[in-house]
Amino acid sequence: xxxxxxxxxLQELAGYLKDALSGHDQNAQRYATMMLGQAKSSPxxxxxxxxxxxxxxxxxxxxxxSSDNTLVRSSAAINLKNAxxxxxxxxxxxxxxxxxxxxxSALQDSMAQVRNFAGSVISEIVQKGGVLSWPELLPELLGLxxxxxxxxSPEAQEGAMSALAKICEDNKQSLDxxxxxxxxxxxxxxxxxxxxxxxxxxxxxxALASINAFIPQTSPAVLGSLDAILEQLFRxxxxxxxxxxxxxxxxxxHLVDVRPEKVRPHMSGLVDYFVLQQRNxxxxxxxxxxxxxxxxxxxxxxxxxxxxxxxxxIVPVLLESMVYEEEDILRLEGDADDADQQDRAEDLKPxxxxxKNPRTxxxxxxxxxxxxxxxxxxxxxxxxxxxxxxxxxxxxxxxNLEDRWNLRKCSAAALDVLASNFHGAxxxxxxxxxxxxxxxxxxxxxxxxxxxxxxxxxGCMDAVTPHLPDLVPYLLSLLNDxxxxxxxxxxxxxxxxxxxASHLENPNDRQRYFEPMMEGILNKxxxxxxxxxxAAASAFANLEEKATKMLTPYCGPIVRQxxxxxxxxxxxxxxxxxxCVQTLAEHVGPALAQQELIDTLMPAMILRWxxxxxxxxxxFPLLECLSYVATALGDAFAPFAVGVFTRCxxxxxxxxxxxxxCINNEALEKPSKDFLVTSLDLLSAIIQALQSRKSxxxxxxxxxxxxxxxxxxxxxxxxxxxxxxxxxxxxxxxNIFHHLQPFLPALIPVLIxxxxxxxxxxxxxxxxxxxxxxxxxxxxxxxxxxxxxxGPYVERIYQHLLGIISNPEVPASVNENAVIALGRLGVDxxxxxxxxxGEFAKPxxxxxxxxxxxxxxxxxxxxxxxxxxxxxxxxxxxxxxxxQASAAYARHSNSVSDADLAGSFQRNLIGYRNLIPNFEPFLxxxxxxxxxxLRGSFTF
Numbered sequence: 001x002x003x004x005x006x007x008x009x010l011q012e013l014a015g016y017l018k019d020a021l022s023g024h025d026q027n028a029q030r031y032a033t034m035m036l037g038q039a040k041s042s043p044x045x046x047x048x049x050x051x052x053x054x055x056x057x058x059x060x061x062x063x064x065x066s067s068d069n070t071l072v073r074s075s076a077a078i079n080l081k082n083a084x085x086x087x088x089x090x091x092x093x094x095x096x097x098x099x100x101x102x103x104x105s106a107l108q109d110s111m112a113q114v115r116n117f118a119g120s121v122i123s124e125i126v127q128k129g130g131v132l133s134w135p136e137l138l139p140e141l142l143g144l145x146x147x148x149x150x151x152x153s154p155e156a157q158e159g160a161m162s163a164l165a166k167i168c169e170d171n172k173q174s175l176d177x178x179x180x181x182x183x184x185x186x187x188x189x190x191x192x193x194x195x196x197x198x199x200x201x202x203x204x205x206x207a208l209a210s211i212n213a214f215i216p217q218t219s220p221a222v223l224g225s226l227d228a229i230l231e232q233l234f235r236x237x238x239x240x241x242x243x244x245x246x247x248x249x250x251x252x253x254h255l256v257d258v259r260p261e262k263v264r265p266h267m268s269g270l271v272d273y274f275v276l277q278q279r280n281x282x283x284x285x286x287x288x289x290x291x292x293x294x295x296x297x298x299x300x301x302x303x304x305x306x307x308x309x310x311x312x313x314i315v316p317v318l319l320e321s322m323v324y325e326e327e328d329i330l331r332l333e334g335d336a337d338d339a340d341q342q343d344r345a346e347d348l349k350p351x352x353x354x355x356k357n358p359r360t361x362x363x364x365x366x367x368x369x370x371x372x373x374x375x376x377x378x379x380x381x382x383x384x385x386x387x388x389x390x391x392x393x394x395x396x397x398x399x400n401l402e403d404r405w406n407l408r409k410c411s412a413a414a415l416d417v418l419a420s421n422f423h424g425a426x427x428x429x430x431x432x433x434x435x436x437x438x439x440x441x442x443x444x445x446x447x448x449x450x451x452x453x454x455x456x457x458x459g460c461m462d463a464v465t466p467h468l469p470d471l472v473p474y475l476l477s478l479l480n481d482x483x484x485x486x487x488x489x490x491x492x493x494x495x496x497x498x499x500x501a502s503h504l505e506n507p508n509d510r511q512r513y514f515e516p517m518m519e520g521i522l523n524k525x526x527x528x529x530x531x532x533x534x535a536a537a538s539a540f541a542n543l544e545e546k547a548t549k550m551l552t553p554y555c556g557p558i559v560r561q562x563x564x565x566x567x568x569x570x571x572x573x574x575x576x577x578x579x580c581v582q583t584l585a586e587h588v589g590p591a592l593a594q595q596e597l598i599d600t601l602m603p604a605m606i607l608r609w610x611x612x613x614x615x616x617x618x619x620f621p622l623l624e625c626l627s628y629v630a631t632a633l634g635d636a637f638a639p640f641a642v643g644v645f646t647r648c649x650x651x652x653x654x655x656x657x658x659x660x661x662c663i664n665n666e667a668l669e670k671p672s673k674d675f676l677v678t679s680l681d682l683l684s685a686i687i688q689a690l691q692s693r694k695s696x697x698x699x700x701x702x703x704x705x706x707x708x709x710x711x712x713x714x715x716x717x718x719x720x721x722x723x724x725x726x727x728x729x730x731x732x733x734x735n736i737f738h739h740l741q742p743f744l745p746a747l748i749p750v751l752i753x754x755x756x757x758x759x760x761x762x763x764x765x766x767x768x769x770x771x772x773x774x775x776x777x778x779x780x781x782x783x784x785x786x787x788x789x790x791g792p793y794v795e796r797i798y799q800h801l802l803g804i805i806s807n808p809e810v811p812a813s814v815n816e817n818a819v820i821a822l823g824r825l826g827v828d829x830x831x832x833x834x835x836x837x838g839e840f841a842k843p844x845x846x847x848x849x850x851x852x853x854x855x856x857x858x859x860x861x862x863x864x865x866x867x868x869x870x871x872x873x874x875x876x877x878x879x880x881x882x883x884q885a886s887a888a889y890a891r892h893s894n895s896v897s898d899a900d901l902a903g904s905f906q907r908n909l910i911g912y913r914n915l916i917p918n919f920e921p922f923l924x925x926x927x928x929x930x931x932x933x934l935r936g937s938f939t940f
Contacts, residue, residue: 077117107159119163419459495539730778823860
C-alpha cells in the first residue's frame with residue numbers, strides 16, 4: 001500500500017513551516033526552526049514535506065489562507081532541499097520513490113514559485129545521489145519540456161525545462177562523465193537543441209541556457225555539436241523574446257572563449273547584431289549581455305583584431321551605454337552631504353587580509369604587494385534573474401550602485417579593453433563625443449564623458465597626452481561640481497592620469513599639473529559626501545603608487561590631511577584610508593620617520609587602534625597598515641611597539657583558543673584566519689623595524705610565550721597562516737636569533753615536515769608553494785646561524801630540499817630558496833652533505849646561476865664549495881658548469897668576507913688542477929671569456 005500522511009503530524013508540520021518563514025513572532029519562529037531541525041531525523045519527514053509541496057488544495061483541508069498556503073509550500077520546499085543536502089552518506093539508504101513522484105508532479109503546478117522550488121529540490125537530489133540514482137528523470141523532463149505527448153500544459157513544459165536547466169548548471173561534470181560507455185550529455189544536447197524550437201518562449205530560453213552551461217566546459221558532446229548549435233543560434237537571433245536573445249548573446253560570448261575560429265567568419269554580421277541588441281532600451285539586461293560580447297572579444301588575442309574595421313560602430317554604442325539609466329539618475333540626483341552620518345551595517349563589506357608575496361632568497365624582505373583596493377571597471381559580472389535564467393533566487397542586488405555590475409560599467413570596461421588594443425584609433429572615435437559632452441548641461445551625460453576619459457587613459461595615453469594640458473585643469477574644476485557623482489567620477493579619472501602628472505620632467509609642468517592634481521584629490525578626501533571621499537582616497541592611493549618617492553617633499557601636508565580624515569571618516573571609508581597611509585609608507589619609507597610627521601600621524605593611528613575591537617573586521621587593514629608604517633619608521637616605531645606587539649600576541653592567542661574550541665564543538669563558528677595572518681605579519685614588521693635588543697625584549701616579555709604561539713601557527717591548517725608563520729620564523733632568525741635558539745628543538749621538526757612536497761594537497765598547490773618558499777628561506781636563515789647545531793637535522797632537511805629542486809613542477813622562486821638553504825646548510829655541515837654531492841650538484845648550479853649576487857647567494861656558494869672540497873670526485877658530471885660558476889663569481893660587498901668566498905673557490909680550482917691530468921686542454925672546453933675570468937681572479 002502506498003504511503004499516506006497522517007493528519008495530526010501533517011497539521012503540526014504545516015504550522016511549523018508557516019512559523020519558520022513568518023517574521024511576526026520571533027519566538028515562534030525560533031521554536032519552529034528548532035522543531036523542523038529535529039524532524040529531519042525522521043525518515044518520513046521527506047515524504048511529508050514533498051506531500052505539502054505538491055498538494056495545492058491542502059490549504060482548504062488544513063484551514064490555511066491562500067497566502068499561508070504559498071508560504072507553507074515554499075517553506076516545505078526549502079526544508080526538503082536542506083534535508084536532502086544534510087543527509088550525507090545516509091542519502092544512499094533513503095527510499096525516495098514517493099518524493100520523486102510528488103516533486104515531479106509539483107513541476108506542473110499552476111504557481112510558478114512552486115514549480116521553481118520543485119526544480120531546486122530535483123536538482124539537489126541529483127547532485128546528492130548522482131545521475132544514476134534517478135535514471136528515469138532526465139528522459140521524463142526532456143519529454144515534458146518537448147511536449148512529446150502533445151498534451152503537456154505550458155506550465156508543465158516550463159517547470160520541466162526550468163528543473164532541467166538547474167540540473168545542467170549544478171551537475172555539469174557528472175553529466176559529462178561516462179556511465180556504461182555512454183555520456184548523458186551526448187543524449188541531452190541534441191534533445192535540448194530540439195527544445196530550443198519550442199513554441200513556448202520560456203522553454204526556448206531555458207533550453208538555450210542549459211546548453212550555455214556546457215559550452216565553457218569544452219565537453220566533447222558540445223564541441224561535436226557546435227555547427228548545429230551555431231545554426232540554431234542564427235535561427236534564434238531575431239527571436240521575439242528578450243530572454244531568448246539574452247541567451248543567444250551569452251552563447252556567442254562563450255564561443256569566443258572556447259572556439260573563436262567558429263565566430264571569426266561571422267564577425268561582420270555579429271557586430272551589426274550586437275550593436276542592435278545593446279541599443280535595446282527596453283531590456284537593460286539584454287543590453288548588458290550584448291556589451292559583454294565586446295569585452296570578451298577584446299580580451300581574446302585571436303579575435304580582437306577583427307573588431308578594428310568596426311570601431312566606428314562599436315565605440316559610439318559603448319559611449320551611449322555609459323550614461324546612467326533613468327532609475328539610477330533619480331536615485332543619485334542631488335545625493336546628500338552625508339559625511340556626518342554613521343554607516344549602516346549593510347554598507348560595510350566583508351574584509352579579508354591581502355594576499356602576500358613569499359619571501360625571496362635575495363633579501364627576505366616583506367613581500368606584500370602594496371596594491372591599492374581600487375574599484376575595477378571589469379568586476380565580475382553578476383547576472384540578474386529573468387526568464388530563461390538558471391538561478392532560482394537572488395540577493396536583490398547591492399544597495400550601492402557603484403558596487404553593481406551593470407551596462408554602464410561593462411561598456412566602460414569594454415572601452416578600456418578596446419583602447420588597450422587599438423590605442424589612437426579608439427580615441428579618434430571618442431574625441432568628438434568628449435568635445436560635445438564634457439561640458440554638457442545634463443550631469444548624467446557630463447558624468448559619462450568623464451568616465452570615458454578615464455576608461456581610455458591606459459590604452460590611449462599617447463593620443464590623449466597632447467590634450468592633457470587643457471583637459472586636466474578642466475577635470476580639476478569638476479572636483480567642485482555640485483553633483484557628488486561628478487566629483488566622484490572625476491576623482492577616479494584624475495587617478496587614471498596620475499602617472500602622466502607624476503612623471504613630468506619639467507619642474508614648472510609639475511607645479512602646474514602634478515601639484516594641483518595631488519592637492520585637488522587630497523582635498524576631496526574630506527568632501528561632504530562619503531562616496532566622494534572614498535573615490536578620492538582610492539584615487540590618491542593610485543597617485544601614490546605612480547608618484548612613489550616624488551611625494552617625499554609633500555609628506556607634511558599629506559599626513560596632516562590623513563589625520564583630518566582619521567578624525568572625520570566613518571567606518572567604511574576608514575578601510576581605504578588605511579590603504580592611503582600604507583601606500584605612502586611603502587613608497588617614501590624612512591622619509592616618514594621625521595619626528596614632526598611621527599608626532600602628527602601616530603597619535604591619530606593609535607587613537608583609532610584603541611577604538612577598534614580585536615574581533616572587528618577593521619582590524620585586518622589596520623594591522624596591515626601598521627606593518628608598513630612600522631617598516632617605514634624603523635626604530636622610531638619603538639614608543640608604540642610594546643602596546644601593538646602585546647595586542648597582536650593577544651589576538652593570536654585568542655584566535656588559536658577559539659579555533660581549538662571549534663574543533664571540539666562543530667556548532668561554533670570558526671574564527672577568520674585573517675586575525676592570525678595580519679597579526680603575524682605585523683609582528684614580523686616590528687621585529688624587523690626595531691633594534692634587535694628592543695625586539696628581543698618584546699619577545700622575551702611576551703605572555704603567552706611567543707615561540708609557543710608561533711609553533712601552533714606553523715602547524716595551522718591554513719596555508720596563509722603558515723606562510724606568515726614561516727616568514728616570522730625567518731625574521732626572528734635574522735634579527736633575534738639569541739631568543740629563538742632555545743626553541744629550535746621544538747620548531748625545527750615542524751619546519752622539516754613543511755618542506756615535504758608529499759604533504760601538499762593538489763588543491764593547495766598555488767598557496768602551498770608560497771608556504772614551502774618561506775619555509776626554505778627560514779631554514780637557510782636558521783642554518784647559517786645555528787651552524788653545527790643543525791647536525792642532527794641535516795639528513796632529513798637534505799632529503800626534502802632534494803625533492804624540491806628535483807621536481808620540475810616547483811616554481812623557480814621556491815627552487816632558488818631551496819638551493820640557497822641547501823648551500824647555507826653546507827657552510828658548517830658540509831661533512832654530512834658531501835656523500836650526497838653527486839645527487840644535488842647539477843640542479844644546484846643550474847638553479848643558483850641566475851640568482852642575483854647577495855649575502856644569501858654568497859653563503860650558499862661558501863657551503864657548496866666546502867662540500868665540493870670534501871668530495872671533489874662527485875662533480876664529474878657537472879665540472880664544466882662548476883668552473884663556469886667560478887668564472888661568473890665577482891667580488892661583491894656582503895657580510896661574507898671576500899676572502900672566505902674567494903678562498904673556497906681558489907682551493908677547489910687548485911685541487912682540480914692537481915686532479916685533472918690534462919688541465920689546460922680541459923680549460924679550453926670553457927668559453928674564452930670564462931677562461932680569462934678564471935685566470936684574472938684566481939691563481940693556478
